Amino acid sequence: MTDKPHNPKDEELERAEHDAEPQPVDVENTQTIEDIEGVLQDDDEEMLNTSDQEADVLAGRVAELEQQLAEAKDQQVRAAAEAQNARRRAEQDADKAKKFALEKFVKELLPVVDSLEKGLESMSEDVSDTHREGVSMTLKMQLDVLGKFGVEQIDPHGEPFDPQYHEAMTQVANPEMDPNTVMDVMQKGYTLNGRLVRPAMVVVSKQA
Structure with a gap:
């Protein structure tokens, strides 16, 4: 049987037909929409968790400062009361000394x-x-x-x-x-x- 002579046009047609055929898909290297959405959701949760942690830290700091402020006010009130009591005692002692001298x-x-x-x-x-x-x-x-x-x-x-x-x-x-x-x-x-x-x-x- 005699082979047909090689025709460049035939080769070009064969190549075009091959390229037009569906190519196999590499499932391992292809990301689906669900995968992409999952990755985005994970990123969003990570960012939310980070924000929540920062908010907790700030809230704790605010509570600490409010407690320090309350303690400072309490100390100020106590100091003022002690000063007033000391002044009253001094006045009473002076009055007694004057009366009973x-x-x-x-x-x-x-x-x-x-x-x-x-x-x-x-x-x-x-x-x-x-x-x-x-x-x-x-x-x-x-x-x-x-x-x-x-x-x-x-x-x-x-x-x-x-x-x-x-x-x-x-x-x-x-x-x-x-x-x-x-x-x-x-x-x-x-x-x-x-x-x-x-x-x-x-x-x-x-x-x-």
Whole structure:
């Protein structure tokens, strides 16, 4: 059998027919639309996760700063309160020091007042009225001066016994008085601006 002579035109037709035929597809190297969409979704989720983490970090930082601000405000309020309390205590101490600075001086003057009172009580009837009046005026002036500085006299004769201001020297049965009543005042007491300087020495009644 004799081969047909080689014709260039035939070869060109064969090549054109071959190229027109469907070519096989490489499945391994070809990405489908679903694959591409999956990759895009993964990227979006990664970006969202990164954004969420940054938001969490920022939210935590904001919470931390708010806590620090609240603590700073609390410390400021406490410091202001402590300063105010310290100033109030200093004012109270100064006021007390001013009120009771004379306490020692008053205690030194009380025996003088006691002496004038006892001298006036012990004067006999033959003492001149001028002498008696002089001692009485001196005693009154002394008490008036003490009163100007907040000194008050405690003379509880006939009053119920009060251990805060009275010192019981003895108890005597007395059917004419209620028990625990001051029968006699042996020595008067004194207060300075409401604070006891010396209690009154008294005789207290008891049930007969």
